[in-house]
Amino acid sequence: MADDEEIPTLIEGDALEEEIESKGQPPTVPLTIICGFLGAGKSTLVKRILTERHGYRIAVIMNEFGDTADIEAKTINVSSPEDPSQQSEEFLELANGCLCCSIKDTGVAAIEKLMQRKGAFDHILLETTGLADPGPIASMFWQNEEFAMGLGRDIHLDGVVCVVDAVFGRQQMEEDHSDEGIGESLRQIAGSDVILLNKVDLVPSTQVENTEDIIRSINPAASIYRTIRGQIDLKHIMGIDAYTSRPLIKDLSYSAHDHGHGHDHSDHDHPHPTHYELRGISSLQVDCPSLSSSRHEKLDEWIRSVLWEQQLPGEPSGDGASDLIVLRCKGMFKTMAGRTYVLQGVRNLYDIMEVEEGGEADTGVPDMGKIVLIGKGLDERVRYSLENILRN
Numbered sequence: 001m002a003d004d005e006e007i008p009t010l011i012e013g014d015a016l017e018e019e020i021e022s023k024g025q026p027p028t029v030p031l032t033i034i035c036g037f038l039g040a041g042k043s044t045l046v047k048r049i050l051t052e053r054h055g056y057r058i059a060v061i062m063n064e065f066g067d068t069a070d071i072e073a074k075t076i077n078v079s080s081p082e083d084p085s086q087q088s089e090e091f092l093e094l095a096n097g098c099l100c101c102s103i104k105d106t107g108v109a110a111i112e113k114l115m116q117r118k119g120a121f122d123h124i125l126l127e128t129t130g131l132a133d134p135g136p137i138a139s140m141f142w143q144n145e146e147f148a149m150g151l152g153r154d155i156h157l158d159g160v161v162c163v164v165d166a167v168f169g170r171q172q173m174e175e176d177h178s179d180e181g182i183g184e185s186l187r188q189i190a191g192s193d194v195i196l197l198n199k200v201d202l203v204p205s206t207q208v209e210n211t212e213d214i215i216r217s218i219n220p221a222a223s224i225y226r227t228i229r230g231q232i233d234l235k236h237i238m239g240i241d242a243y244t245s246r247p248l249i250k251d252l253s254y255s256a257h258d259h260g261h262g263h264d265h266s267d268h269d270h271p272h273p274t275h276y277e278l279r280g281i282s283s284l285q286v287d288c289p290s291l292s293s294s295r296h297e298k299l300d301e302w303i304r305s306v307l308w309e310q311q312l313p314g315e316p317s318g319d320g321a322s323d324l325i326v327l328r329c330k331g332m333f334k335t336m337a338g339r340t341y342v343l344q345g346v347r348n349l350y351d352i353m354e355v356e357e358g359g360e361a362d363t364g365v366p367d368m369g370k371i372v373l374i375g376k377g378l379d380e381r382v383r384y385s386l387e388n389i390l391r392n
């Protein structure tokens, strides 16, 4: 760990009591979902985190499954901060090896069991299978009533990290087929907050840049880091608070192409269009001026219509409606009353939160806001409809 001080510190003893007093409730344990292409390096990353001496007690829920997709057990490892090589292990039998399908029951049960050891760890990593779509998994842990009433009292979704194979990533994305037009590798990139382009030791830098451009074209809002064997400063993947307002404002305040690649991209002259297409998946970025209260309400209605009905407001439902799918949305904007809001959405779940005035997140918010949608069917018709709501 290069810089321990930047990792959120473990809250214990007096600090914990102070936090409970100030917020009226105990802090929740952050949960990071790790997804990524088959063989991209997810387990290498997780194993490295579990054995690194970082001072944090991290629980990992690992989906160990072989070629037969026959899971024998789900392993929960809890690393010891004093001696990372000492890991206590618990095995929970899983009825179904596929976390994506089984998480609602067995996955949550696994975490519930884990939470009985609350205080035994500071962070949970959930490693999904190479074929998992992180969207449904993330929505299990965010803006979900059942979750809020239960596990949400103990844990919160910190972020979704995707490991992409620098050798085969491009090919995997280009060959990504599915009946609906968005296969798993594209869904993984679309639904992630941080992307690790791993195995960069095996390919020339031009190939790395090329793959990075494709990733950015699918998800311009994610941070991208190049890694070898998952070597990454943990502050970039843990404690990122991707579902609160602070990092969102930081990310969206950047120019479209400057997303923390760990190197300066500003001199590169490759084009950065704001609307991309790759096998039907695209992103759409729209600037958002300060909104009157009626426009604010209309934006909310527009988002409800698009996320819940897959339909642009005012357009008749018809054949084209199912073409519109939003996998992820993010945004920030100001109102004419001087308030700042952030938008967060995963599939059909979304939240528009007001940023605390004068708080940490309130600093550095530009007057011109931004709405970013990632999904399918986000064409000029959608742009026009959204701009119309925001401006006319």
Ligand SMILES: Nc1nc2c(ncn2[C@@H]2O[C@H](COP(=O)(O)OP(=O)(O)OP(=O)(O)O)[C@@H](O)[C@H]2O)c(=O)[nH]1
Pocket: 036, 037, 038, 039, 040, 041, 042, 043, 044, 045, 129, 130, 163, 198, 199, 200, 201, 202, 227, 228, 229, 230
């Ligand atoms: N050269 C090189 N090899 C790597 C790197 N990262 C991982 N590997 C190797 O790639 C192989 C696959 O890595 P894993 O960590 O098992 O990949 P995974 O994503 O967990 O794989 P699945 O669970 O099958 O999807 C292993 O043999 C790793 O040692 C890297 O950055 N460079």
